Structure formats: C-alpha cells, structure tokens
Amino acid sequence: MTNATTVYRGGNLLSIRFRFDDTRDVMMPANLAYPPATMVGLWHGGLQQATLVPSTATDAQVWPVVPPALGTRIHDMSDDNCPINTGWSYVGANHGYDTGCRIALVDHGKTTADVGSQWTDGTRIYTLLAVPDANKLLFGNPYTVVNGIAQGVKNPPSAPLTHVSGATHTATVPIAGILTPAVQIFPSTHSHTVAVELDGKPVPDGRSTGQALTISESYVIPSYQGMIDTARANIGTPLATIMAQTAPLCRVTNLYRWSEGTLIVSQRVTAQQTFTLNMGVTQCFPLTAPAGGTRRQFMPNVGVAGTLDWSGWADINTLPALTDFTPATLKDPLMPVSSMTQWAVDAQGTPQWGITMGMLPIGDGLAQNRIKYTTAKGWFISSSFKKNYPQLVWGRTLEAGVSVAGTAYRRYLPPPRTATEVVVSDGTHDFVMIERVGTVVSAQMRAPQLLNRKLVAVGSTNLQVPARVTADGIPYHVPVSPGYGMWRAEPDMVPAEALPGATRGVGTxxxxxxxxxxxxxxxxxxxxxxxxxxxxxxxxxxxxxxxxxxxxxxxxxxxxxxxxxxxxxxxxxxxxxxxxxxxxxxxxxxxxxxxxxxxxxxxxxxxxxxxxxxxxxxxxxxxxxxxxxxxxxxxxxxxxxxxxxxxxxxxxxxxxxxxxxxxxxxxxxxxxxxxxxx
Incomplete structure (x- = not known):
C-alpha cells in the first residue's frame, strides 16, 4: 500500500489501514459508540489492538475481524480516548463521575418511582440515581460548593441508609458487605453528535480509500451538582431521560484525523460554568511487548524523573511509582514535556515496533501557554499501567465561556531504532520532529514534501538545522546525546525585502x-x-x-x-x-x-x-x-x-x-x- 488511508466501516465500527513498512500495514480500530458512554473510542471486538498485518492481506482477511494468526498486536488503545478531569473526578470520553455507590441488595424493593429520593447514613445525604434491576441500587454522593465551584464528595456511606424524603418504598438500605464505592455514574454526557468523513465526504459501510479520514464529535458534560439537583427535583423520572435539563459544566469537541500514517487528536473544552480543569487531549497505553520483552522510552528535554533517566532509553517496566514531569525535571524548565518515543523490544533487546506521540505547539499547546498552567505536572506516567498522560493544563480555573484547546499526535514506527524523524501535519500546519539517542557526526532526514520550507524552532530544541529544507533533506548532527528538536515548516513564500541593516548569519x-x-x-x-x-x-x-x-x-x-x-x-x-x-x-x-x-x-x-x-x-x-x-x-x-x-x-x-x-x-x-x- 502507499500512504493512502483505507477505511472499513460497518455501522459504528471502523478499521483504518495504512502502510507501516515495506511488507506490513498497520490497522487501527475506531468505535463511534464506545461503551459505556457511547462516545468515540479506539477499540472494537474485531480489532482489539492496533495490529500489524501483511501488506498482501486481502480485505476479507482483515475485515470485520483480524484473526490472531494473521496479525501481530502491537498496541492496546482501549482507554486512549481522553476524558477531562474536574480536579476531583475524570468525566467524559468513556468515564463518568466516580462518586457513585453501588449496593448489591437482593430484592431491594425499590422501583423507578424512588429515583431522586434522598437517604442518609446519619452524617451525609445520598441521592438514589438509578435502579438498574431488582438486585442493585446506584446512589450518588453529596456535593460541596467551595468558592463557587461544586465538587463531589468522595466519602461513601458509613452506615445503613435511612429514608429522608422522596421515596415511595422507604425501607432502610443495608450496606455491610454489599457496598461498592467510587462507582462511575452513567450516563455522564448528553447531546452527543458524531460525523465521519473521508476527504470531506461521508463514509458509507464497506471499504473506502482516500487520504484523510476525520471523525468529529461533540457532547455536553453536565455538572455533578446539576445531576444531583435535577434528580431530586424530578422524583420518579430516570435521570438518563432528562439529562438535557441538567445544568451544563462544559462542552467537549473532539476531532480525530488519520492521514499519512499519523493520527491527530484535537480537543476543545468550553466552560458553561466556573470549574477547575485538568486536560490532556490524548493519553497513551504502553506498547504491547513481545514475549519476554519490555518497553523502553525516551523523552526530549527530560533528565531524571522518578527513578529513571529519560534522556536515554528508560525501561518503563521498572517504573515503581506514578511519575510527574514538572519543570524541575526538565533541562529547559520553560519548555514543558511535549513528546516521547517508545519501543517494544524482545528478550534480546532488539526493537520490534515503536510509537512517537505528543503535543503540538498549537493554541494552548504553545510552550508559553502550557508553562503557565502545568507547573504541577506537564506530563505524568502511571506506575500501574505504565501509561503516558501529557497535560495541556493542570489546575486551571475556567470561567463560563472560556475555552481551552490543544492538538496531539501519534505515529507507529518500524525498526530499526536509529532516530525518530517524522513530519506531522494537522491539516493546516506541518511540523518536523527529530529525536535521537546516541551521537552521530552527520545525519540527514529526508523530507521531500517540505522542499524549500523555512524551519522555525517551536519546541524543545538542541539541534542546529539549516534555515530551509533542501533537496537533500534536513542535515543535522548530534555531538552530545541525546539530540532533539521540533520545527514548524513554513510554506515557501516570495521573500520580502530585508529590513535595513538586517543580517541573518550565525555569529552576527x-x-x-x-x-x-x-x-x-x-x-x-x-x-x-x-x-x-x-x-x-x-x-x-x-x-x-x-x-x-x-x-x-x-x-x-x-x-x-x-x-x-x-x-x-x-x-x-x-x-x-x-x-x-x-x-x-x-x-x-x-x-x-x-x-x-x-x-x-x-x-x-x-x-x-x-x-x-x-x-x-x-x-x-x-x-x-x-x-x-x-x-x-x-x-x-x-x-x-x-x-x-x-x-x-x-x-x-x-x-x-x-x-x-x-x-x-x-x-x-x-x-x-x-x-x-x-
């Protein structure tokens, strides 16, 4: 295959296929109604991971299911669609507010007529939000309002729940041995819209081929306070049927764009009321390692963070605790962490497949914007999943009507692990990224599509490159490892007359x-x-x-x-x-x-x-x-x-x-x- 994008669609399920190397293609899943929140997600049962398949594989061999014997699974993306965080709970994408309490009580006797009723453990008031069946109940925790911002309380009931108001069936609800705290509450959104286009045209069921596939979605996240208040004000009405009546917290707009082997994710959050926002645009599970292998990761502009040195190939399997990347961990503290390259290696340490992902310097992703709002953490990696979480903002308070927007990218890399040399386009801007661990006297990145473009440094950069891309590409050298850089490739334009007395040479x-x-x-x-x-x-x-x-x-x-x-x-x-x-x-x-x-x-x-x-x-x-x-x-x-x-x-x-x-x-x-x- 060439750099064309092939799309297989069956209803809400899609598989996206493009070239990986000379003999293999990579296939990525997408789901327009990913459960439980029916948002866009990057997983479906016929393609459970990003998978390498032979370039010679026929359409019938890869759709609707890629047999395990045919493909090599390289990356689980089942939780890579990105929610937001309100400072106390993740919500949106496939997440709900985590302040629900599920009680597994056989023949509890409650019905829909009791939804919205209030109950107490003697200290706090809990609201019955749903009656899933005759043996389960879902209660919502109370909320508090501090400085005008509401947030859910994380404390589950500490004693049996007795009736306060609103219920028809008022028998006390026991909790001993049958209470599950911190349950996510669904539905967590409403007013969801989604559209799929290939080169600007709707994508029908079956097989389609083009250059750029886009999936756009938009939805409203209600405030937690609004959900509780609306349930209490509408006794006996299932909350799912009146979500649009709840006070909105924010609107989320996402755009997924596949083109030339790269997935671009853009996310915009617009506040509908004042709240605290943590936002990362995208997140990334680690690569799937071969049997007996591991995952090694490099991060530009980073030294030691946690227990690992990220200026070389850090073995993330050995990461013992959640690791925050703050300005103190950076070589240049004014350039927040913007990217990583990760490789899955076999038991002998030989790279098998890689991924590069990160944040583009667009909008709120510009370094001068991120540095103001990511002092607590510009990136973090969890110790349990070894999962990467870049952050656009962390702890920023948004007033109603204010938006925050960012753009992220990811691309899979074939071996060998020599250097990460990629051109990434969001459809409007083109960016060049070079990351290389190890010294090299003379290297050349091929970039024929950028001939004569002007290179302007926009990210963490310690490499020197020519002012413009030549027919031979982009020469560079790495005298001291590691070398890295990010540049915006500006379109070639008719040169304006130089300012009087201006000089451009190095050393002037x-x-x-x-x-x-x-x-x-x-x-x-x-x-x-x-x-x-x-x-x-x-x-x-x-x-x-x-x-x-x-x-x-x-x-x-x-x-x-x-x-x-x-x-x-x-x-x-x-x-x-x-x-x-x-x-x-x-x-x-x-x-x-x-x-x-x-x-x-x-x-x-x-x-x-x-x-x-x-x-x-x-x-x-x-x-x-x-x-x-x-x-x-x-x-x-x-x-x-x-x-x-x-x-x-x-x-x-x-x-x-x-x-x-x-x-x-x-x-x-x-x-x-x-x-x-x-």
Missing part, C-alpha cells in the same frame, strides 16, 4: 532597537528589576547578549528576558525565559556569553535588567531615547501617565532572576541591547 550581532541614544544613570534602581517591551519579527536563537556601560558603577548589572502574557499585556511573572547572568559596571561593551543558547520568541518579550551586589554608585548605560509602541496598563489611577513611561518594574531582586511581582510602571529608558545569533 543585531540591535533590538535602533535610533538615537544617550547615557543614562540608573539612580534609585538598586535591586529594582526594570522591564521593557521588545519585539522580534521571528523567533531567534542567540548565544550572547550585550549592553554598553557609559559610566563606572559599583556592583554588577544582571539582565535577562521574561515572556509576554497576552492575557494581561504584561510580562509572564512566574519565571524568566532566560537569565543572562551579571556583567561588570565598567565602561565599555559588556557581553554575557550564554552556556546554552536561548530562543527569543517571535513577537513581544520583556528585556529586564537590575543593579545588584554593591549599593554605592549607580551604573550608567547607553540607553535609547525612544521607547516602543507597546501599551502599558497604568492601574486604577491616571497619575502614572505623567512623564516618560517605558515599562514595568519589580522590587527586591537581589539574586538570580525568578518569579516576580509587578509593582508598577517606571520612567527609566531602555538600555540599548545587542544579541549574537547562534
């Missing part, structure tokens, strides 16, 4: 601001961090930062860069993009040489400097006479508009640059700064 210097200057003494700025808005037309990798001292001062000047928060129009205060270190307050050009080059982002950022160490004579620097055209938020008074205003300031910065608190706007002009391109 450039000014952030040109124009007239003066010598300015920074009196009264001891340990006072001054921040100035600066703009770059494109992301630029730099390895040196320079300022000019025009008068001798005591102590040192520390400088660096903070990111820009478009939501506030101010600097990102959690941490800097880079701390360039200190330079002496001595006359002349003072240059900071960066041990590790830093990528200054395209668009706005905030250059910052602070006088430190010895409070005697303030330094004088070459400063620009003009400021930028950026808007400055003055606060609640117009008084700060008087005089020159150049940026914001923060006090008490006596050491390395870190988290800051903006104190207001200042009147000191920006030093003239030059950088050297790396």
């Amino acid at each position: 210097y450039f000014l952030l601001m040109s124009g007239p200057t003066r010598s300015n003494t920074y009196t009264g700025t001891y340990q006072r961090l001054l921040l100035y808005p600066m703009y770059l037309a494109e992301a630029t990798r730099v390895d040196r930062a320079c300022v000019e001292m025009t008068g001798i001062g005591t102590g040192v000047v520390r400088h660096g860069v903070y990111g820009h928060d478009p939501a506030t129009g101010r600097p990102v205060t959690a941490r800097p993009i880079a701390d360039f270190g200190t330079v002496a307050a001595a006359v002349g050009v003072q240059e900071s040489i960066l041990a590790v080059p830093v990528v200054l982002p395209a668009g706005w950022h905030w250059y910052a400097h602070v006088w430190q160490a010895v409070l005697t004579t303030p330094p004088s620097l070459r400063a620009s006479v003009t400021g930028s055209g950026a808007t400055l938020n003055l606060g609640t008074s117009s008084a700060a508009m008087t005089g020159d205003r150049f940026g914001y300031h923060a006090g008490g910065v006596g050491g390395a640059l870190g988290a800051i608190t903006i104190a207001g706007v200042h009147q000191l002009p920006p030093p003239r700064v030059a950088y050297r391109r790396a």
